[in-house]
Amino acid sequence: MRYLFLALLLWVSFSIGQEISLFPGEPAQLGSWAQVAQALRLYPTSPRPVIYEGPTLLNRLFGEIVLGEGRYTILLGVSPQNEVGLWVDFDEDSRLSAGERAQGTKVTGGIAWSFSLQAKPKGAAPYAYSLQVLWPEGRGYVFLVGGAPRTGFFQDRRVVAIDGDLDGVFGTKGDFFGIDVDGDGKIYAEADGHERFSLAEAFTIGTESFKLTEISGDGLRARVEPTSYVSPKVPLIPGSPAPNFFFRDFLTGQELSLRDLRGRVVLLDFWATWCPPCMASLPEVKKVYEEFHTQGFEIVGISLDESREDLERILKDYGISWLVAFEGKRWDNALANLYRVSQIPTTYLLDKAGTIRFRNMEGEELRKAVVELIGEGIEETSNAQVSTLPTLPAKAEPILEVHLPTEIGLPAGEETAIPVRIANISPYLAEEINFAVEELPAGVELHLPAPFALPAFGERTVTITFFVQPGAPNVFPTPIKLRLDYHYCIAEACFQMTQEAVTTLVLGKTTTRGLRVPWWLLLLLAAGVFISWFLWGKGLVGLSFFLFAIALAAMGFGVYLGQARQAQRIAQVLCTSCVGLAEAHPAQDGLSPELRQAFSSLTKSGHLLLFYTEWCRACPYAKNLLAEIASINPRIFVELVDADLERERAEAAGVIHHGKAVVPAVLVVETQKVLFGTEGLPTRLLAALREIP
Amino acid sequence: MRLRYLRRGSQGLGILFGILGVTGIGMTHVIFPGLHCYACPLSVTICPVGLLQNLVIAGAAPLYLFGVLGVYGMVLGRGWCGWFCPFGTVNDLFAWRKVRFPRVFSPLKFLVLLGTVIAAWRLADTWFCKLCPAASLTASLPYFGLGLAELNTPFLLHMGTLAGSLLGMVVVARFWCRYLCPMGAILAFFNRASFFGLRLSQEKCTRCGLCKAACPMGIEPHREGNSTNCIKCGECVIACPHAALTLGFSSPGARGYATLRLPWPGARSDRVPPSK
Structure with a gap:
């Protein structure tokens, strides 16, 4: 009996689920979604020692493409003849020989190189990985485009798995797959497509739901197992009925549903007052609305704003009288979730029968489409025209890193200032970074920094001041959440993001390593x-x-207590003003109006690396100065590098002399010129930025 | 004379230790037992005075620094000044005259130490470093030679303090160590209690005053051996014709008492040889 039971168990465990085989696919035949783009930051120094054996270069930027256990150094270089080349260490021998130069082609706004590398996933055989490297001219980063699509079949439905994070290993976070669940022979796996699933997501074919439980590192074998039923994703493609929803009109307070608007041509417009492209298209939309409203055209503006006042003001200023749905929850908006909106502006144009007919129409296109739909009868729903989604260079994801102490000691009756370092890890501008603290205990007051913007790869340390009122109830230690709300735009698409960082408030001062000095x-x-x-x-x-x-x-x-290391770090800094290399400057010394004017008139992009250390006293001046320059001219990107923590980069940049970090030092990435000390730094920086070819 | 050769050898070691950077080992965790600028291109050790100022500015607990200084102090006391410190050696090299300069100025070094700490605390800057002649000699000048420094105000200030100190050394032996060195002031606190020191055999001492004439610090070793101004260099031991003074490691209780509490009855009538 026991053996029978065991045999049954074995049979059940082996028979549930189905092994599927996948094969390398051709991205061009699958659609734009099968190609993923990701920004890869380049550095003036190589992450690993590498010998370059090619022709002389004026300007070099290094990066590393990691595909499983395969690590390929790339070098983007500009020759004295102003030719841009890309060298890839194809054979991983830490040498970039002249023969390892990739073939590039000029594309709008940049250069593209295509080549194939060996991806080496752990525990699976290496495989060829086709990649395209796109360099937006003059920038300190490139886009990697790839995804190594794998195609196969499950229950006669086509499946395509994509290495969404471009790490050469299938089954990692960010990877996804598309499956033709409706069996129409086409996979809709765009960012909001109803046939796109993350690896952990269940999909439904007919009345049965399945989950991808396993995928091999090379993506050639996958296992699909049945799971409990989940309702299928609603298609949002032209030709499918628009999901119904209920909302309260912001202006009149009237309760409505989308179904109530049947018989009218409806534009669903997902927008927000903080989204510049949305605001730019508003006058055009208004014109169309005024022209056709009386003939049966209606707009439902779904606002992703948080501030009721902002929305009221904009509606009044623009004289908007159409229907507006407002929840005040930004990206948590239920309607935006229903329509899987991951970027705004997003619009759907519905015909009189409530069927989605067009997407993301604007200007004259919108006018024509409205005219066409108004002229149609209710029954005519065929011949839906498909307008393609704008291709996104990257998917919407958090772009900031928040560095917060894990524990904050708050002595009662005293103000405690906590530095919080915010780093932008993307090539996009993070705008209107707002801070909020959730779950603040009673009796604790706090002062948050004013909203600010952070340029691409920029860093900023802000101060949050806490004050515990004497006699506040002792509820410590209390965990609190620091919330950052911001948005960023990639070309015409804007994304609203919310990020959280958690810390613990403790009454009294925190001690180092829990040990009293x-x-x-x-x-x-x-x-x-x-x-x-x-x-x-x-x-x-x-x-x-x-x-x-x-x-x-x-x-x-x-x-x-780590003081020997601390002493060493102190001694490693060459205090330039101490030994007569430079004059000391107060940290708050700003630029003169003439210099501000001169910096703002620079037309070339510049990438500046500021090397600093914790114990350098002249560095705050240099940091403030560079931050000011970056705020004046958005073409100038500033990156802060802690020479103690990133010793190799500092060494490669020539900032370390005889084991000592000569800081502050500013490296102009484009020309590889290093400016030491603070003596006349603004003028020297201006001259160095003007030298950029 | 053997003692003098031994001292020259150990001073040489001090200089060698100061320029170990030529080996390319980079900055270590070791605190230098003397005044030696860590900004010097070849230094691999930490200047205690520079570190002290940085810790004062940061408000950090200087346990490691004071612990190491305590150990150094207990072992040699100001013996480091006489036997190891490279800037002390520079003082020796320039010592052409051993003048008895007004003693009233010798506590100045404690004021310099106090001023250094107060300046770091109140002005949040390493003001001593900006004036330190050891930094002028071992950092500012080399960087100027490397073409990194310019003729700016901080550099000229350094050159000024260096010139002043060198001139002082020429006129008064061990001028810097006597009057101004804050590192000497720190080690001076331990001078009496340290294991290395002078011993006086009272029976042998003729109070001839030859040790006094030989002392580069201008003190009277047979009366003030191991006092805050004694750098335990052993010049007095060499000068003593009766071997009344000895230098070495001993239990501090066994020696200091005798030299310091000796009443001064005046020179002995049979003193041989007479003072110069």
Whole structure:
């Protein structure tokens, strides 16, 4: 019986689920969604030692393409003849020979190189990985375009798996697959497509739901198992009925549903007042509305705003009288979720029968489409015209990194200022970064920084000030969430993002490594020295040994507390103003109006790396100065590099001399010129930026 | 004379230790037991005074620094000044005259130390470093030679303090160590209690005053051996014709008492040889 049960169990575990075989596919035949783009940042120094053996280059930028265990250094270089080339360490021998130059073609706004590399997923055979590298001219990053599509069949439905994070390994976060669930022979797997699924997502064919439970690293084998039923994703393609929803009109307070608008041509417009492309298209939309409203054209504007006041003001200013749905939840808007809106502006034009007919129409196109639909009868739903989605260079995802201490000690009755470092890890401008703190305990006041924008790859440290009122209820330690709301735009598409960072508030000061600093050791040492001074030799034997022991203990504690490393870091900084290399500047010294004017009139893009260290006292001045320059001229990108933490980069840039970090130092990436010290830094920087070819 | 050769050798070691950077080992965790600028292109050790100022500015607990200084102090006391410190060696090289300069100025070094700490605390800057002649000699000048420094105000200030100190050294032996060195001031606190020191055999001492004439620090070693101004260099030991003074490691209780509490009855009538 036992064996029978075991056999049954084995049979069940093996028979549930189905192994499917996948084969390399051709992205061109699958659609634009099968090609994923990702920004790859380039650095003036190689992440790994590499020898370059090609022709002389004026300007070099290095990067690394990681495909499983395969790591390929790439070098983007500009020759003295102003030719741009890309070298790829195809054979991974840490040498970039002249023969390893990729063939490039000029495309609008940049250059593209196509080649194939060996992806080496762990535990699977290496495979060829086709990649395209796109360089937007003058920028310090490239876009990698690829995805190694794998196609196969499950229950006669076509399946395509994509390496969405371009890491050469299938089954990792960011990878996705498309499956022709409706069996129409086409896979709709665009960002909001109803046939696109993340690896963990279940899909439904007919009345059965399945899950992809396993995929091999090379993407050639996958396992699909049945799972509990999930309702299929609603198609949002032209020709399919628009999902119905209920909403309350913002202006009149009237309860409505989309179904109520049957018989009218309806434009569903997902927008927000903070989205510049949405605002730019508003006058055109208004013109069409005024022209055709009386003939049966209606607009439902679904606002992704948070601020009721902003929306009211804009509606009044623009004289908007159409229907507006507002939830005040930004991206958590239920209607935006229903329509899987991941970018705005997004519009759907519905015919009189409530069928989606066009997507993302604007201007004259919109007018024509409205005219066409108004002229149609209710029954005519065929001949739907498909307008393609704009291709996105990257998918919407958080672009900021928030560095917050894990624990914040708040002494009662005192103000505590906490530095929070925000880094933009993308090539896009993060706009209107707003801070909010959730779950703040009673009796704690706080002062948050004003909203600001962070340029591509920029960094900024802001201060959040906490104040615990004396006598506040002792509910500490309390976890709190710091929320960052911001948006960013890629070409004509804007994304609203919310990110959270968690920290714990503790009443009283936090201690280093949970160990109290034994100040008494120092007091004991001082007292011993003082006594020995007055003893005039009497009893010094015992005292000397005692003092020696105290000194050893203090030294040991110091080492344990990491002070030896701290001392080393202090000594590694070459204080330029201390040894006469430069004059000291107060951190708040700003630019003169003439220099501001000169920096703002620079027309070439410049990428500046500011090398600094924690213990450098001239660095705050340089940081403020570069931040000011970056804010004046958006063409100038500033990146901060901690020379202590990123020693290799600092060494490669020539910032380390005889083991000492000569900081602040500014590297102009385009010309590889390094400016040391703060002496006349604004003028030298201006001259260096003007030298950029 | 053997003692002098030994000292020259150990001073040489001090210089060698100061320029270990030629080996390319980079900055270590070691605190230098003397005044030696860590901005020097070849230094691999940490200047205690520079570190002290940075820790004061940051408000950090200087356990490691004071622990190491305590250990150094307990081992040699100001013996480091006489036997190891490269800037002390520079003082020796320039010492053409051993003048007895007004003693009243010697506590100036404690004021310099206090001023250094107060300046770091109140002005949040390493003001001592900006004036330090050791930095002028081992960092500013080399960087100027490398073409990195310019003739700006901070550089000229450094050259000014260096010239002033060198001139002082020429006129008064160990001028810097006597009056101004904050590192000497720190080590001075431990001078009495340290294991290395001078011992006086009272029976042998003729109070001839030859040790006093030989002392580069201008003190009277047979009365003030191991005091805050004694750098334990051993010049007095060499000068003593009766071997009344000895230098070495001993229990501090066994020696300091005798030299320091000795009443001063005046020169002995049979003193041999007479003072110069």
